[in-house]
Amino acid sequence: MTEPVRATLAAVAKLAGVSPSTASLAFNGSGPVAEATRERVRQAALELGYDGPDPRARSLRRGRSGIIGVVLEEALREAFRDPMNLAMLDGIADVTGAAGNSLLLLTESAGPGSALVDAPIDAAVLFGCSPVVDDKVRIVQKRGIPVVAIEGRPLPGVVDVGLDSREATRALAAHLHDLGHRRVALVTLELDRDRHRGVLNPARIDRATSFTALERIRGAQEVYPSIGGVATLGSTIDEGRLAGHALLDPGAGEAAERPTAIIAQSDLLAAGVIRAAHELGLDVPGDLSVVGFDGVRVDDPLVPELTTMVQPGLEKGRAAGRALVDLLAGREARSVAFTSAFRRGATTARAR
Amino acid sequence: MTEPVRATLAAVAKLAGVSPSTASLAFNGSGPVAEATRERVRQAALELGYDGPDPRARSLRRGRSGIIGVVLEEALREAFRDPMNLAMLDGIADVTGAAGNSLLLLTESAGPGSALVDAPIDAAVLFGCSPVVDDKVRIVQKRGIPVVAIEGRPLPGVVDVGLDSREATRALAAHLHDLGHRRVALVTLELDRDRHRGVLNPARIDRATSFTALERIRGAQEVYPSIGGVATLGSTIDEGRLAGHALLDPGAGEAAERPTAIIAQSDLLAAGVIRAAHELGLDVPGDLSVVGFDGVRVDDPLVPELTTMVQPGLEKGRAAGRALVDLLAGREARSVAFTSAFRRGATTARAR
DNA sequence: GTGCCGCGTCGAATCGATTCGACTAAGGTC
DNA sequence: GACCTTAGTCGAATCGATTCGACGCGGCAC
Structure with missing residues (x-):
């Protein structure tokens, strides 16, 4: 079981007889590359069993990891028992997933250690978080990471998806x-x-x-x-x-x-x-x-x-997702407030 | 709103009048550093508003991101509607969270594009996945990433947490x-x-x-x-x-x-x-x-x-978590099989 | 025939930290 | 006083890719 040294792009480039830069271009197709060259690189990659760039290196260079942090305050089992939270999560996943992002589950507690502050996330969405996470949010923001809150207390610099x-x-x-x-x-x-x-x-x-x-x-x-x-x-x-x-x-x-x-x-x-x-x-x-x-x-x-x-749970989630995607694209995003609709059911009647 | 150029460790080091290496040591306390120096670095960091290393860079260098991928085949709303899945997820989160890992939600479909293959994950756990993800799993494994499956079809090199x-x-x-x-x-x-x-x-x-x-x-x-x-x-x-x-x-x-x-x-x-x-x-x-x-x-x-x-849903999750943590630590992990217990309730009776 | 343009390729810098080996100076031993 | 250890610090290499500017070369226009 000796690891045969995982292939790197550089190795592929060498085998293909091109420079790393060219190999990189050939791979993510972002530059003008002769078809013959591209094919040679492909062959070399196949031969070395290279399938795509290391996400860690790529994300360092690009400054993006493609990951959005979902910050919850409760244990997962509690947060997700409520169908409303699930609906919102789903709405977020819908929109951000389509834009190529994945969701990282972060359950924040008080105290110093924190996954939030050193997780490689591009943005964060807060799920009904109370002030105990405020300082961590501030740290994250200082990193230049956009933050969207769902029904949060208004916080400076945080886009809010609210409800009446x-x-x-x-x-x-x-x-x-x-x-x-x-x-x-x-x-x-x-x-x-x-x-x-x-x-x-x-x-x-x-x-x-x-x-x-x-x-x-x-x-x-x-x-x-x-x-x-x-x-x-x-x-x-x-x-x-x-x-x-x-x-x-x-x-x-x-x-x-x-x-x-x-x-x-x-x-x-x-x-x-x-x-x-x-x-x-x-x-x-x-x-x-x-x-x-x-x-x-x-x-x-x-x-x-x-x-x-x-x-509208799903819609709230989608709105949060859109805000995240917009912010990540450098566009503006404004807080939005959703309204709920009264529905008269069969559980209320005139007082005796 | 001009970004004042986010502080880097190098900047902190310069301000503190030490080398980057020393600054790094001072931060994560892993080497012998004079108390005075450590304090100077701390001060400099404070002054520049530096709070901790960039997770992307750190994870490139360390080769670890602290993230475990949770691979689901369904939309989140469906996967998590089943309390059994939630219990297992919770069990996983318990154990891996304690070891400093977070969970990345990955919903895999067939087709070529895939978050799984270029997510910066250290390990992956498959949640009842069918063969459609097999090839992607293989790619991930080739990267040297350990994979644990919950009730999966036996797959080479995959540790399984099974049920009878x-x-x-x-x-x-x-x-x-x-x-x-x-x-x-x-x-x-x-x-x-x-x-x-x-x-x-x-x-x-x-x-x-x-x-x-x-x-x-x-x-x-x-x-x-x-x-x-x-x-x-x-x-x-x-x-x-x-x-x-x-x-x-x-x-x-x-x-x-x-x-x-x-x-x-x-x-x-x-x-x-x-x-x-x-x-x-x-x-x-x-x-x-x-x-x-x-x-x-x-x-x-x-x-x-x-x-x-x-x-035992929670226990299955915990077992999966333990297997992940063990594999990440370079230890062995063996497939385990859990057994279910018959419980006679009030919904069965002698046939008429 | 000269000049210009653009395709395809390459070199080198860069992202931001970690880590290993080397080096210095201080302290301790005989 | 020579020698050895150890604490503390530094330089430089490294992780693996992306990207920008430059460069060569062939084709086209005049």
């Missing part, structure tokens, strides 16, 4: 208010990286770092200024179910205290809440109205079509 | 046979990249390229040599549902023709089949027994606990 989270949540809250609901509770996405569930209170909200969760809280507060609720660890049906139980089954609580409507910050959470309601013998929307967010298909026959805000 | 798909399916089939089932049908994973659903027949099976699907078919054939069924487009509940309808509701078919048991090649498919059965008014397991494969939690209250073979 706040206004959309306000609309949902207004819908509930119109239906006569006055005791309404929130079930939020994770607020920060503490990984703590818990009751929502002003102090907790102050410490929150997740931009999207905060925006959606604020939207709800515009209609219900003193709204409370619980924070979850992320967008899953299970978390929603736990939250649902926490809100609907408060031990010896009187029924009069129970919320008549719940604003869940994602459809998966909403589905979990509805399941919890079922388990407690509550009818949705008879006893409890529930709204979600996202507009993903929840694969659960017990969950009727949700009243929710439908957001 | 065939034997496990045989066990499931035997279980059904023991229960007295004689009319049994298969619902398979996708057989190849044709993207065609369809009735399973010998010709179709002959053309199939998906190793795992084939193995599981063969396992079933050991008990039911002439078993038929339908092929799906992949492991989703929806595909299972379609397949279920195709098998259980064959137009004006007599009930006597209907299978009394179905072997689904994944739990998601099984869940879909069960849902189809419900829709047709069939009781599971009363009228129909269904077995799955994988042992993932299906989040559907209508689907009881499945009779299935539980396979």
